[in-house]
Amino acid sequence: MGRLEGKAAIVTGGGRGIGRGISLVLAGEGADIAILDLDLENANRTAAEIGGLGRRAIVVRTDVSDPSSAESGVAAAIEALGRVDILVNNAGVAGANVAASKLTLDDWDACYRVNLRAIWTMSSALIPHFKANGGGKIVNISSIAGRVGGVGLAHYGASKAGAISVTQSLAAELGPSNINVNAVCPGLLWTDMWRGLEAAVGGDAAPEAVEQRRFFETYLRSNCPLRREQFPEDIGHAVAFLVSEQARNITGQALNVDGGIRMN
Ligand SMILES: NC(=O)c1ccc[n+]([C@@H]2O[C@H](COP(=O)([O-])OP(=O)(O)OC[C@H]3O[C@@H](n4cnc5c(N)ncnc54)[C@H](O)[C@@H]3O)[C@@H](O)[C@H]2O)c1
Known part of the structure; x- marks a missing residue:
């Protein structure tokens, strides 16, 4: 029996990458899943995989950046699954990797x-x-880029630092209502988000893209104590713990899942 039997979760951006990993791990623990995503093709594919695990999955086309779309996505998930116990705010964008100027x-x-x-x-x-x-x-998916700023990260890093701060404020406010609010800060995962940055500099075959992958690997070799990249299911397992009964006394925390790159 999984730790999340009888629970239902919303995962934003659950169609691909880290969101897909979180959705599959939570479903593996027994939860039904509502994927709220802009990209229906990937979301439907992931929903079919969840069905293969014997769990219910629904897809609601939602643009989380639009408050009215977010509100109707939540209402549709509650209506379809009967209840929602878990919210994973995972959907994210990287923006251009350029200097602040x-x-x-x-x-x-x-x-x-x-x-x-x-x-x-x-x-x-x-x-x-x-x-x-x-x-x-x-559970809010922040980033180690929210722990410390860096070149090309003014916009992204600030949004991810804000995600940690809003996690703490919500945790303080909602604790008396028995609502736990935590963040997970992934390290480096070679998802479409990174590939999207490649496309922005000219596609997979471009020297800049090769450079991007080289940067990714070099960074891990020289900055990551565990010397390996992270995978979507690593983030999924951290989320599954934080939403489980075992973590009932953990709130307002941000957990790095990054092979030790950041130790704060
Ligand atoms: N990949 C990494 O190395 C890394 C590291 C740290 C943190 N993160 C964070 O993890 C999360 C997932 O990243 P990923 O690498 O899987 O990215 P990804 O680009 O592969 O997937 C993002 C998902 O979010 C969806 N999405 C984007 N904008 C949306 C919107 N407005 N409304 C609804 N859905 C939307 C996309 O359709 C996609 O399914 C993001 O918050 C990202 O910032 C990623």
């Missing part, structure tokens, strides 16, 4: 809207339901 307002706003503001709008939409049910769990 070259950033566009669009890049800045996209990181703010998707990576930070959506945590608040999605949580706000679900909190009344959690309170009516006597509690709930929220």
Whole structure:
């Protein structure tokens, strides 16, 4: 018997990458899953995989950066699954990897809207339901880029640092309502997010793309004590623990899953 038998979870951006890994691990622990994503093709594929694990999965096309879309996505998930016990705010965008002086307002706003503001709008939409049910769990996917800024990270890093801060504020506010709120900070995972950065510099075959992969590997070799990249299921296992009964007294925390790159 899994740790999440009888529970239902919303995973934003659950169609691919880290969100897919989280969805599959939570389903493996017994949870039904609502994938709220912009990309229906990947979301439906992941939902079929969850079905193969014997769990229910539904897909709701949702743009988490749009508060009314977030609200109707939450309502559709509650309606379809009967209840929701867990919210994983995973959907995120990287924006262009450029110096702060070259950033566009669009890049800045996209990181703010998707990576930070959506945590608040999605949580706000679900909190009344959690309170009516006597509690709930929220996990926000931040990043080690939220722990310390760096070149090319002004917009992304700020949104991810904000994700840790809003986690703490929500945890303080919602603890008395038996709602645990925590964050997970992934390290380096070679997902489409990184591949998207490649596309922005000219596609897979471009020297810049090769450079990107080389940077990824070199960074891990020289900065990661465990000397290996992380995988979506690593993040999924951390989330599964934080939303389980074993973590009932953990709230307001941000857990790095990064092979030891950041030790704060
Ligand atoms: N890949 C990494 O190395 C890494 C490291 C640290 C943190 N993260 C964070 O982990 C999360 C997932 O990253 P990933 O690498 O799997 O990215 P990804 O680009 O592979 O997947 C992101 C998912 O979010 C969805 N999405 C994007 N914008 C959305 C929106 N407005 N509304 C609904 N869905 C939306 C996409 O359709 C996609 O399914 C993000 O928050 C990211 O910032 C990633």
